[in-house]
Amino acid sequence: MPAVQTPTLRDVADAAGVHPATASRALNPATRGLVNAETARRVIKVAEGLGYRPNPIARGLKTAKSSTVGLVIPDLTNPLFPPIVRGIEDVLEPAGYSGLIVNTDNDLQREQAQIELLRSRQVEGLIVATAMIEHPLMERLHREGVPMVMVNRRPEGLDVPSITPDDASGIEMAVAHLAALGHRRIAHLAGPSTTSTGLARLRAFRNAVRDRDLDADPALVVTCERWSEAAGAAALRGLLDSGTELTAVVAGNDLIALGCYDVFAERAIECPREVSVVGFNDMPFLDKLAPPLTTLAIPHQQIGAEAARLLLDAIAEPDRPARSVMLPLSLIVRGSTAALA
Amino acid sequence: MPAVQTPTLRDVADAAGVHPATASRALNPATRGLVNAETARRVIKVAEGLGYRPNPIARGLKTAKSSTVGLVIPDLTNPLFPPIVRGIEDVLEPAGYSGLIVNTDNDLQREQAQIELLRSRQVEGLIVATAMIEHPLMERLHREGVPMVMVNRRPEGLDVPSITPDDASGIEMAVAHLAALGHRRIAHLAGPSTTSTGLARLRAFRNAVRDRDLDADPALVVTCERWSEAAGAAALRGLLDSGTELTAVVAGNDLIALGCYDVFAERAIECPREVSVVGFNDMPFLDKLAPPLTTLAIPHQQIGAEAARLLLDAIAEPDRPARSVMLPLSLIVRGSTAALA
DNA sequence: CCGCGTTCTGCAAACGAGTGCAGCGTGACG
């Protein structure tokens, strides 16, 4: 037990010779105007002298505010998320908020439980980065007035602010890049169809291929079970085993692209000489791969920061209409794509 | 504003026809024995029916416990940490605890501020993964009785539980491996000398080199300013520019090793033909690099889990003497190390 | 039948801060 009990508002009040209520008002900038400037100054000084820190728990009980928001992500271990989280915390912190992180492992059951947990901890809002298409839970929360913003997915039919990279034009850039290199039979290893991102990118891919008059062979599109290396590898194996010809692949994300690398190694396929690959997300260290992966860079940190700002806005003014942001991304050309021989 | 106010203990009590105090006792397993089994069952049932969730804030106010612990890490963006954090949360969650994460960016100033923030949020304990050697702050906290455990560093002179990988034998394995491949002039790019990990590995390196009668040229040891790619690259450049001969390098960690890769690319040095490299930590995706990096794998998740268990113990029994754990690590041999020609 | 012990339940006071309301004193104005 700490020898020095942290001083309470009452201690400050006593030391300053005022009533706790007065001390409370003096210390709170919003109500400071109610007390005599001189008194306020004295109280503040005493508070500083004592090293007084308001107890956020007590404050939270009264005000029903916790100065905490929940961050719902699939898996912190996925390199996509840490930078986003950093971005979020960087704007939360100066605002006096903290983020409580939970991992859902993309499991609906778990997601529900975790969000329940967050709510019981009285979070004031939610930043949701899990991209399941089905969102009965989200709908309910939204109806109940829980402020939230979605990251990386657009909430179709839900009036919720969201912040997403411009998936469509990203895929468009990837396909354009490959087409310019002479590729005509481009495969797409799509992300899970249960995720909005997976679907959005798939649609964009189909459009891009059509617009450019490339081979639109349906066999060239395979959907992965998960956003993972293993799933990407499995998908590519299936594609190759089916005898489908292809000279390039647009992967749903970087992890799926990494799965392709595994298959290339297994089957002694040379990348990019035989097959070009482009990923999505620009995870860290992709430039160190063999070959360095061409990919689409999304401004992770910025996404996080923007999401946090949107959420703080939503908390401050719950009735403001949802404002959504779409961030541009850029194609990072590296060694995994090359002109067709 | 939520249409459905979440039910309070009072609501449950009313619905069950008992006093809130009784409901409280019935719902709390520790005090359940005090109430009639039948009554308890009824209360519990009603609580479930209403979807009652105890308000941890109110509870925290009364009990001065927040069911929250602070996780102090240098930078979530460093791939070393997410798995550790997962490990931590995996054991915190079933225990009803949550972790509040802060990033210090290895800045003492910032660390202090962040820990202050955690304390003001009434965390019950701290898991500290920042490895600065200087720890006046830690000492103070420890004296004040804040339960804490250290991860990845041994708190010299501080009676605090810690959980660390066996740095010494790891480095020993790396050097042994290189020696077996015929290397005699092995360089060490040490981590910052302000970190305990950096020092421990450096010492271990010196010992290993001496024990094996390898070239113990002091010029072969360079200390990096930071645990980063850039610092690693700078260190290696300095080493090469000084004209020091070397055929292998033991990097302080994987990021530093990655910095070496950058320098190899700049100067057209072939790895592993000309220079072998071994890293430390086994970050994700190292197997995809060119060449795949030989490194020391530490059981990240397990470290986190163990740390969390230690902390919960310390919280439950503050007076129990500090118990420290050292986890074994294993050498993962990949393509970045080869026999001397 | 009394007294005592058990077992259970209710009462009320906390925990630390926020806040509507009343009341104090002062100064100004009629």
Place this chain on the structure above:
DNA sequence: CGTCACGCTGCACTCGTTTGCAGAACGCGG
């Protein structure tokens, strides 16, 4: 000199839960 307004401060209650204590109900032995 009385009245009123205004600026400031204090009182007391509240948030949801826990917990020491009192007391009710009951059984049982003496």
